[in-house]
Amino acid sequence: xxxxxxxxxNNQRGTARAFVNPGGIQMSLKIRALGALAGxxxxxxxxxxxxxxxxxxxxxxxxxxSSIRTEPGRFDDYLAWLAGPYKQMMEAQKxxxxxxxxxxxxxAPSSPHDPDLYLVTVYKNMAxxxxxxxxxxxxxxxxxxSMAEQNKAxxxxxxxxxxxxxxxxxxxxxx
Numbered sequence: 001x002x003x004x005x006x007x008x009x010n011n012q013r014g015t016a017r018a019f020v021n022p023g024g025i026q027m028s029l030k031i032r033a034l035g036a037l038a039g040x041x042x043x044x045x046x047x048x049x050x051x052x053x054x055x056x057x058x059x060x061x062x063x064x065x066s067s068i069r070t071e072p073g074r075f076d077d078y079l080a081w082l083a084g085p086y087k088q089m090m091e092a093q094k095x096x097x098x099x100x101x102x103x104x105x106x107x108a109p110s111s112p113h114d115p116d117l118y119l120v121t122v123y124k125n126m127a128x129x130x131x132x133x134x135x136x137x138x139x140x141x142x143x144x145x146s147m148a149e150q151n152k153a154x155x156x157x158x159x160x161x162x163x164x165x166x167x168x169x170x171x172x173x174x175x
Contacts, residue, residue, distance in 0.1 A: 060171030061100060062123045067115035067164040074160040075116065079104075081157060082119075085144065090121070092139045098132070100124055115164050126170070 070078045082104055090102040101122040109116050123129060144150045 055175075057172040057174050059125070060173040062126055062128070062168060062170050064121045064123070064166060064168055066119040066121075066166045068117040068119060068161050069109070069113075069115050069164055070117065070161045071159065078117070078157075078160040081160065085153075089140065089143050092143060093136060096135070096139060098123075098128070098135050098139075113164075117161075 068078075090099065093099045094101065099121055103120045103122075105118040105120065107114075107116060107118065140150060141147075144153060
């Protein structure tokens, strides 16, 4: 082979390097790197799936916990609403299979900004939350009227309490 002083195209500076496989097809370094990355990701996925079977727990029910602070002097009024329309709504959702269970817990707040009630709604799993409004809206309309009437009732309840926040938690069922 005669040297001409020119470097082959593959070794030129400032250009992307290409590799030639025995079949003569060129593949860029980027394609090879992306292929290696995809293979690495698939191996992590396989390890993750295999590893999940060895967990010492399984995923259980999902609970939505709403923190409520009743306004001064309105605790009994709010509990009366919970024992009436709220309970009726929750029982209808339970009968329809939308929720698994529900509960109301009272607590002694340690500061003026802490809740004095927790409203807990239990769902079978995270998938039960998919299209939740589509499942529960017909029940709400039947029991509480149109959306405008529901919004008006929500505003009235606001005079009895403040919703401090809401949280979703999932039970870890130990094996």
